[in-house]
Amino acid sequence: MNSATAQANPNIAFIKYWGNREDHYRLPVNSSLSMNLDGLFTRTTVSFQPSLPFDELIINGHEVVGKGLERVSYILDLVREKAGIKMNAEVMSENNFPSGAGIASSAAAFAALAMAGSKAAGLDLSEPELSILARRGSGSASRSIPAGFVEWKMGEAESDSFAFSIAPPDHWNLADCVAIVSSTHKKTGSTEGHAIAGTSPLQGARVADAPGRIDLCRNAILNKDFEAFANIIEHDSDMMHSVMMTSNPPLMYWQSATVEIFHQVREWRAAGLPVGYTVDAGANVHVICLGEYKAEVEKRLREIPGVKNVLVAGVGGAAKIV
Numbered sequence: 001m002n003s004a005t006a007q008a009n010p011n012i013a014f015i016k017y018w019g020n021r022e023d024h025y026r027l028p029v030n031s032s033l034s035m036n037l038d039g040l041f042t043r044t045t046v047s048f049q050p051s052l053p054f055d056e057l058i059i060n061g062h063e064v065v066g067k068g069l070e071r072v073s074y075i076l077d078l079v080r081e082k083a084g085i086k087m088n089a090e091v092m093s094e095n096n097f098p099s100g101a102g103i104a105s106s107a108a109a110f111a112a113l114a115m116a117g118s119k120a121a122g123l124d125l126s127e128p129e130l131s132i133l134a135r136r137g138s139g140s141a142s143r144s145i146p147a148g149f150v151e152w153k154m155g156e157a158e159s160d161s162f163a164f165s166i167a168p169p170d171h172w173n174l175a176d177c178v179a180i181v182s183s184t185h186k187k188t189g190s191t192e193g194h195a196i197a198g199t200s201p202l203q204g205a206r207v208a209d210a211p212g213r214i215d216l217c218r219n220a221i222l223n224k225d226f227e228a229f230a231n232i233i234e235h236d237s238d239m240m241h242s243v244m245m246t247s248n249p250p251l252m253y254w255q256s257a258t259v260e261i262f263h264q265v266r267e268w269r270a271a272g273l274p275v276g277y278t279v280d281a282g283a284n285v286h287v288i289c290l291g292e293y294k295a296e297v298e299k300r301l302r303e304i305p306g307v308k309n310v311l312v313a314g315v316g317g318a319a320k321i322v
Contacts, residue, residue, distance in 0.1 A: 002087075003047040004119035008111035008144045009036040009316035010097070010104035012176055012286045014233045014278060015210065015217050016240040017139050017152065019197030026139045027161050029197070030210035031154045033217050034143045036316030037176055038169070042108035043322065044093040046076075046116040052088035059093045075113055075137045083121035091117075097311060098183040104144070104280060106190070110137030111144035111319045119321055130319070131162035139194070147318035149221050151214070169315040172224050173291035179301045180309040181257040182283040188251055190281045199248040206239045226290060230269060230276025233288065237278040244281070253282050257306025261285040264304060273297070 011034040019029040055073045057064040076089055091113065099105035114134040118125045125133065127146060135142035135152075142162055143150045148169040155161030197203050213236050220229035244251040258279065265277045265287055275289045275297055289297045291314060298310045 002120045002122065003045060004116045005043065005045040005322050006112045006115035006119065006319060007041050007043045007322045008108045008115065008319035009038060009041050010108040011036045011140065011143045011150065011316075012104065012278060012288075013140065013143070013280065014221075014229075015214050015236050016280075018194065018240045018243060019203060019207070020139070020194050021154075023195065025158045025161075026135050027158065028139055028152070028154050029203075029207045031214050032140075032143070032152045033166075033214060033221070034140070034150050034152070035174065035176070036144060036148060036150065036169070036318075037104075037313035038316035039313050040095075040097045040103070040108070040311065040316075042093060042095045042105065042112045044091060044109065044112035044116045046113065046120040047090045048085065048087040048120055049090060050087050052090060055088050056090045057093070058091070059099075060095065071137055072113060075110065075133065076117055078133060078136060079117045079121045079123065082118070083123050085121055089117070089120070098180065099185070103178060103282070103284060103311075104140055106138040107140040107144045110134045110141035113137060114141070114145070115319050115321060127318075128162045128164070131164075132159070135161065138190075140190075145319045148315055151218065165318075166218060167221060169317050172221065172315070174315055175289055175291045175294035175297070176313045177287045177289065177294060177297045177301055178311040178313070179257075179261055179285045179287060179304070179307045180311065181255050181261075181285070181306050183308065186253065186282050193244060193247075193251055193281055196247045196249070196251075197243055200243040200246040202239075202246050203243045206243055209239075226274045226276075230274070230288070233276050233278045234266075241279065251281075253279070255283045255306065257304065258283050258285055260304055260306065261287065261301070264300070268300065
């Protein structure tokens with residue numbers, strides 16, 4: 001039996017990935033920037049076993065079939081092809097945070113799967129190769145392979161669309177206070193959302209402006225300029241959700257508590273608290289702040305009606321074999 005266990009963090013995108021220029025390889029229409037979330041993780045064990053009649057997937061103790069299993073088998077097929085093996089695999093995965101709620105559970109899951117699967121199959125892949133493999137399962141998973149603050153270059157082709165670290169975890173002490181307003185599985189997942197992004201008349205403008213936003217955000221991170229950083233991440237998040245809301249069919253992920261948090265965060269920042277918000281495909285709000293203010297931000301978020309819980313994460317490291 002060939003087995004390996006890997007652990008990966010979800011990431012929060014500061015400059016968002018939304019929409020593919022090529023669906024099969026998950027090649028994005030624009031580059032993106034993110035930060036790994038320390039303390040939140042998916043841990044996945046892949047065991048290739050000659051006796052298994054088919055691939056098996058168990059997530060948080062429950063067997064998964066259908067689409068979820070198909071996506072996992074697809075990645076395992078790529079691994080089997082590279083390694084020249086035929087065996088089926090048992091995949092056991094667990095996360096310590098809600099899945100399908102806009103906290104990049106698929107990013108952590110496919111990063112851990114790519115790493116554990118390739119290791120179990122006897123492959124020794126480089127970081128770019130792992131990022132490319134993870135991307136095939138979930139675009140944002142490419143960003144959960146490297147450490148810290150990460151840029152995913154859209155690339156020219158399949159072979160050069162991968163993520164790399166622009167700064168290590170200890171470069172800037174940021175915290176992500178994730179305000180959970182809904183822990184239920186979202187009705188429309190990101191994969192379906194990416195497919196309809198092009199139906200919004202606003203997507204073209206969002207994509208055209210993306211290189212400029214990437215530069216602004218990268219510079220803000222490298223220079224630790226929080227005011228510039230907060231302004232650009234809010235702007236980018238609002239742009240992506242504008243595209244979602246004007247797609248056909250429209251996607252409205254926000255709830256009333258989501259919008260209330262936006263108003264509060266902007267008021268807090270105007271009053272001198274270093275905070276900014278960003279929202280992935282879901283209702284939950286990632287409130288980014290300087291690390292020394294995380295207790296204050298968590299406390300304030302918990303007082304907002306509709307906020308059910310707050311998860312607090314620092315800057316996370318690379319995906320790793322455990």
